[in-house]
Structures are given as structure tokens and as C-alpha cells.
Amino acid sequence: MRKIFVIGIGVGDPDHMTIQAIKALNQADVFFIPDKGAEKAALRDLRTAICERFIENADYRTISVDVPQRTSSGDYLASVDEWHSRLADIYARLFEHELEENEIGAILVWGDPAIYDSTLRIIERIRIKGLALEIQVIPGISSVQVLAAKHRVVLNQIGESVLLTTGRKLAHGFPDEFGSVVVLLDGTQAFASLAEPDLDIFWGAYLGTDDEILISGRLADVKDKIEAARKLARQQHGWIMDTYLLRKSDRGRC
């Protein structure tokens, strides 16, 4: 049976590769490398650099996967569903034609495969359609962990919950029932329009890379600075990935 490793590779620092991930890299026969166009070229290059640095035997094949754009319709979930279905067809064809029955394929996933990534969902669709695949997931260091480490903070306040969410959801307001909120996938700087008077923010862009930017402080005091830094960095690099932790300020409390 064909085997697929879904390998978390961290979010920019090759030193964050785990030993388990490196072992899996060295067993794979074929790497399926998504190509999302020029904007994500830097991400594709990191994947290639990881293969070159950690794989000892250069006897592997690399297949570029042409990732289609998601068509944006009013119905977000329907458009994601349609996009995943197209991706599942593309990957199913590649697995069938580029991977022999007894070979191992690998997909290198940004960060951790369990956090805001659809690779596992897409592979599940392929299996449901009838292609026999054995799947092994290798966890990776997520942007969420790198953010906390770089700011030297604990994500949760004592005994409190942490919500992992998106900019799209945060745009509806800060969820009061959570002490801390980690936000990914925010293209619209949802933090800037929050009305809560007393929030702290810990923001990070290009985490783990040489271009890393960190800004933290009281949201009201630093939000303009973050917006300006984000805008400039996006212009300079042509793309940006940023993540942030928002939490109710505990200043004044022990």
C-alpha cells in the first residue's frame, strides 16, 4: 500500500525540525511540494532548503503540485469545500501516477498539520474516494508556539482557557469567555477595531525567519505601530504571515 507522511516542518526556522521529522524525510521516496505562485515562493524555498539540508541520500524525487486559487464566493464554507475537492483530485492523480504501490510519499506542512491546515482533510477525501493510503502524521512546531516562545509568555492565564481563532472570527468582537485568544490568518488586522479598553497584544511576523518582527504592549498603545510595521513589511517582501496573542491585561494584578 502507498504510504504518505504528513510532516510538520515548523514555520521558518529549519532548526525547529524534530528528529522524528528528519527520520521521516529520510525514508520518503517522493516529496509533493505545493507551488502557490510567486507570493509564497519564500515558503516553497524553505521546504526545498529543508530537503537539501536534512536528507542524506539524494535519491528522492520531487513533484511540484500546482495549487489552484480558491474561488471566493459569498458562501465561505462552500467555496472551501469546492477548493478542497479540486485539491483532492489533483493529489489523488499525483499519488496514483507518481508513487509506486510500495513507496512512501511526503507532504511537508507549514507549522503543525493539526493547526489551520487542510492537508489531512484533503487526504481523507482521497481515501474516501477509494485510493488505499497509509497515513502517518509527524507533528511540527507551530507559529503559535514560536510566538509564545519569542515573546517569552505563557499562552493561558492561570486556570483560564485559550481560544485559537482567525481574523475573520475576531472581527465579530473579543470573545469574553476566554482570557487569551491566539489569532492566525488575519489579513484585515481585526485587532485594530476591537473596542475592549484593556487588552495586551503580543504580535509576531515572519516568526522563526531572519525577517522576524515582534511587537508587544497595550493594544491601544501599539496597534498603530503594528499596522504600520505590517504594511511596510508586506510591501518589502510581497507577502506576510503574522500571528498574535491577545489577552485581558493583568497589570496591577499579581
Ligand SMILES: C[S@@+](CC[C@H](N)C(=O)[O-])C[C@H]1O[C@@H](n2cnc3c(N)ncnc32)[C@H](O)[C@@H]1O
Ligand atoms: C494556514 S495557517 C498555517 C498554520 C500552521 N499550520 C501552524 O502550525 O502555524 C497560516 C497562518 O499561520 C500563521 N503563521 C504561519 N507561519 C508564520 C510565521 N512564520 N510567522 C507568523 N505567523 C505565521 C499566520 O497567522 C498565517 O496566516
